[in-house]
Amino acid sequence: MTATEDLIATADAHSAHTYHPLPVVIATADGAWMTDVEGRRYLDLLAGYSALNFGHGNRRLLDAARAQMERVTLTSRAFHHDRFGAFCEQLAALCGMETVLPMNTGAEAVETAVKTARKWGYTVKGVPAEMAKIVVAGNNFHGRTTTIISFSTDPETRADFGPYTPGFQIVPYGDLTAMRSALTENTVAVLLEPVQGEAGVLVPPAGYLPAVRELTRERNVLFVADEVQSGLGRTGRTFACEHEGVVPDMYVLGKALGGGILPVSAVVSSREVLGVFRPGEHGSTFGGNPLACAVALEVIAMLRTGEYQARAARLGERLH
Template identity: 85%
Template sequence: MSPLSSSGSPGSRTQELIAAAEAHSAHTYHPLPVVVADADGAWMTDVEGRRYLDLLAGYSALNFGHGNRRLIEAAKAQLGRVTLTSRAFYHDRFAAFCGELAALCGMELVLPMNTGAEAVETAVKTARKWGYRVKGVPWEMAKIVVAADNFHGRTTTVISFSTDRAARADFGPYTPGFEIVPYGDLAAMRSAVTENTVAVLLEPIQGEAGVVVPPQGYLAGVRELTREREVLFVADEIQSGLGRTGRTFACEHEGVVPDMYVLGKALGGGIVPVSAVVSSAEVLGVFRPGEHGSTFGGNPLACAVALEVIAMLRSGEFQERAAGLGAFLHGELAGLTASGAITAVRGRGLWAGLDIAPRHGTGREVAERLMERGVLVKDTHGHTIRIAPPLVISQDDLGWGLDQLRAELTP
């Protein structure tokens, strides 16, 4: 399905709203010049009435599409009852949310938060406390091993172990206690793990880095190493999890079950921010009242939406769609790689990072030209663009979007 209205240069209303936004908001983002007013499924409509195919899906927060009817109805039903109690009281959706999410992950306990960065911070605190209380690491000596080119958020502690200069510059002093090794290098990981290491924190697929998939056997090797050394394996599945790669979790592609899942984005169905750390009773059981928390974490509205997300994932429908459409996506992209228009493609399931041949311009320039054709993607790291459409996209629509990419990159 092509857009009902042709795309083109931003209209006056778009320009007016962008100017107002730039005048009154901190410049922490550099969005494409499109102002979205409505969305449904895999399509968005701007304030000028132009339609765009969304091939980003909110960095996987919209795995189930814009305005998913099941999720909207779940939210509406809860909105009429109770939306927030704080954790000072129980509410009637909390037990079901924690129990269902723990079961989906094959774990025992859930610690709910709101954003992905909060969940990563929670995982860091959990690993350190477990290291001191359970493993017996000397006080203030706990170390966590992470991978270069990671993206786990932008809070002060998280940027302390980032290798992205833009994320780190001018925000020090940085939080100590982290060791950075090359992603995918098991030998380097083995050398970095010491008796004071409490956790290895990894993205099973690095999204912001350009959808980088580690070498086959890497995750399984990390799992074996962490078991050998009594170290927690913490999988940040905030972007890679919940159906995106064709499995519920990206770790499943290597038959790996980590000690801790860090979840977010799609868990809130694109409606409310929902995140969580999910682990065993031995690990999350180290917390006592007052040691960690969140006013909004695990609120009734969030739990209602997330419960519907979990139910949808239990059907397996969306994992199957991601696997099938992912095969189509990567098959189509292989042709562009063969032509030389794309120098490399990485990814798994309905997720791909494309390195654009420099003769076609930067990733940002290609994204801007695709926007004019009615397709929205996101660039990263110079010449790379990412494709991650909602899992509800039809093959026809995905094919149309790829046709626009092909046309843009074909002389």
């Protein structure tokens, strides 16, 4: 038995089979390249499902993490810490927004966006209690929590996990007529991926996102852009929405925000929207921890230069 076969057999014997990985066991990685336990090199076109937008072992990000690990890694939100304010301020500025609610994983950020939209709908828009609706697109992928799979159309992630969370309406992706028909006085948000990732990297028809933006503005509905996979330089822009000149009411961010080092996610919006929360209504032990903020601050600084977005666009053309 080879080293690869032995390691795979051990993993298969002792881990839940929620993934079916390729028969490759990675030992080291640098930049866009990975090396397995047999010494073979691979060009990593997956990039950690977009968590590694800056490559494996990026020196700037590793240095930022090491420096913070020597100081303090976790305080919980019971205390202030000296990296939190700067992280929130600079991420908000990068997004052209005002307020940040930090979490850990992308799915947590989507759950947070759902809670935010519902709370805003009840307390600001005046939707009757328990009547809030969120419109989503078919073939979406926003995560695998119980609430999120409730509005999935993928039987692999949904089957045998009910009962499901109500309050969602699914329309075909890219179909503006269906979107317009779905919006009612009880609709609090439209939640979309600007580019659908797990569905097959599907780009919506030209003009669709701007039309949705205008429609949601007319109907007093929040436009929530899930940029967990498509954002932070992945498509050659800081956000995929930028390709069509769209600014949503709320960004959902994750993956690359942690630089491929640790999970960092966030919901970013206006003071009016995120201001609906009061202490105790939502939170996370690790959300916005000092180590996460230190790494994310370096990610933000790197994105401000524009060089990584330009490189992604250039290499994208080359690969095409």
